[in-house]
Amino acid sequence: MYHLLLKSFFRTKIFWLSLVLLISVGIISILIGKQYLVKQEKTIVAAQAFQKESIKRNLEYHNDDLGLLLYYLRFTLIKKPENISAISIGQSDVNPLLQTVTIRGLEGQKYDANFENPSLLMSGNLDLGFVIIYLFPLVLIAMTFNLYSEEEELGTWRILSAQTSAKAKFLFKKLVVRIGFVFAILIFLMLMASAILQIPYSANFWAIFMQSLLYLLFWSVLCFFMVSLLKNSSFNALALISIWVTLTILFPALVNNYVLNKYQVPEALDAMVEQRDGYHEKWDLEKDATMTGFYEAYPQFKKYDVPEDKFSWIWYYGMQHMGDLAAKNKSAEMKEKIMMRNTISEKIALFVPTMHAQLSFNNLAGTDMVSHLNFLKALTEYHETLRLSFYTKIFDYNPADVIDWETHEAKFYKSKRDFSWLYLMLPTLLITLIITIFGGLNLRKL
């Protein structure tokens, strides 16, 4: 039976069309992922060279004044790239891979944007995640919408019903052949991706793999459900495409618009202004206005004298730090709002498999918002460690060569995050089961 069904399926136009479409777009998407990884590598090499070079050059000019030297020097923190991110590039094209900062106020440097073509950002990357979320369901729809109605419309259904009592079984087998084909392509592409992009078979990779399988299973049963209604081909095509548009375009966009408007982040702009003013106004105030706050934050520097009538580095870097402190609250509020956006989106996504798939892909690939926020947190800690290690030497008016500059290379940050299999799989699994049950009930009437 399966043998014959396979044979007839291989003869259809749609089989060849889907095969060519999915394989070619799939391979393109993997190559785009590859290019993305290569670009990351190039960026990192450039950043490392930049830091080395700029330390060397500035040392020549300002060897005698460490405070001035560190005014110019920039230090790099790089998010260690993971090859798995090429499957789902996510937000990592918007958010920078690395940040190079001076030890002056951090708030004014932390959010510096990446250079990327906004047209590309708008249209989004054609990564494997996109192919899985958007194109695979379309192929499933194209192959199954007339599973039953085609037989009915060609008149073969009546012949078939006369010959077999297991009509539902026949439809089911026909469906299994088609779904099996789509799954085979998915597995092939995933293996290709792991080979070309050199992704290790980590838990995260298997999680993306399983999530993709489950996601396609969801679409398969959705198509099965439509078939089980036994409507004509036009109705099925119309309904399935409408569902596709609703799930992959309309609904997520509606949620996104809602979340963006509900949680607007004017705090970002406030923090930006407050940081500047918090620093600059100190120039025109008594030195105490700076030093009280600075000593409170870092009592270990109390022993240093601050001359009232002239410039001193402790005062200068104290003022810089005051800028960060002035923006601290707004900056925290901003982060909170962004987390809120994330939480709400994830919650709603539990009910919508397309959104859930996209967000979990990004999460597992380390290209989501949370992973960037974690990077910013690490950057803040890195900045503080740098400052504290340099402060004493600056305030002691040491020459630049007391510091071993060789050790100040660009640093890597590696994110550590766990995920829960239950949270990942359960929502879509439940939805899939419910649809299956309804579809099965419909078919019993056959």
Added chain:
Amino acid sequence: MRKRIIYLLAGQLWKDAFRSKVMSVTLGLMIFLLIFSTYSGWENYHDQNYTRDIIQDQVQQSWENNPDKHPHRMAHYGSFALRLKHILSVFDLGMENFVGNAVFLEAHKQNTVNFSEASMSTGLLRFGDVSLAMLLKVIVPLLIFYLGFASIARERQNGTLKLLIGQGISRKEIVFGKWLGLWGLSLIFLFSIFLVVLVFLLMESHDTSYKDSMLRFGVLVISYIIFFAILSAITILVSAFSKTAKGALIKLLGIWLLFVIILPKSLQAIGYYLYPTPSKIEMETAVEYDLVKQGDSHNPDDPHFNALKDSVLLAHNVKKVGDLPFNYGGFVMAKGEALSTAIYLEHQERLYKVYNKQNNLERSSAFLNPYTAIKNLSMGFSGTDFKSFLHFKDKAEAYRYKLAQDMNQLQMDFIPNKGKEGPNKISNDYWKKFPPFEYQFLSISKVFKNELISILALLLWSILTVFGLLRLSTNLKAI
């Protein structure tokens, strides 16, 4: 062709449409989406611009309230430019969420425009936005296909097409009647959406001149009317040349997916693949390299700046910089600023050229894909395209440059040279005299120029449409 017959056939299509279930579901959905996107578009525009206006004013006030000080400190104090949204962003969000919103303007340094909505969003942003324009560009075309796929194919399947022709109605009349009917139907959606936009234009006070925004609005309305005419014609033609209504529907759905989803995204991706851009750090490295090569004002032994010093001393016939009639530090910074800005802008220009190359693949596909034409045109005239953003960025940079150079000039004029007697600060009246940052949107003639390809493509498509309907209707098969 008889007008009466065409109207009759068009009217029949309307009657059929309003009787169908698709239409009632559609209308319900559209009303919901219309309300939602109107509200969210307005809220977004209104709230964001409100906040930004306030902050821009605050920025100016704190600038003016600075006490007497050294002008170079003011150059570092700097200013901010906040990007205001165009009133028509209520209609088409375009790239609004993907470009930055605020930039810190200070001496010596071109900062990035930060805090784009995308940088503060989750991965959901990639599913797109719901805006009034999105309904017209993405959803209504699908509806046109839904409502029109059966128009001729089903008549033929039912045998009624034969009857119509038998009654002396010409094939042309049938095709044009159906086309007009479908087009008219799509205009219901179009006019209800543009009516909402018009209300906004008239009610909401905004920064652009009234004439300018009305002109932009007019262009948008006309473009979308043409776009829908093209889509309706495609629907009718596909329906006319498909054996069955089912076949027509499948083809139309394929066309929709290809036009709206697959082609634009793939071409943008391919453009990006073909023309790689340097990362930010690579560009910064290149800028610094050029700067060091040409003259580094931070380097005490820099040949460029030493030669400059010698020539200035010679020209003023003095031995030491301290004897110059102006502040030498200010002079060097002014020269340095001019040099570094020129180098930076040169690199930036090069980067944008690559962006343009990346985009042009998709942009010129408008000749194959009317959706691309309307997409770019709609963004352009709504002031939400990349060019509008660049215009803002250029203005902000020009303001930054003027600020830095004015402060350098003040330093040259009023601050004594090292070792000379005199005050080290100047009156804060000078800050008050410096004008605030005020942004004017791109002029409409510029937008026409930017969108020339899209306009040409749309016109070409409309000629093709009429031509196609005329030519192909004669070949319409009755059975």
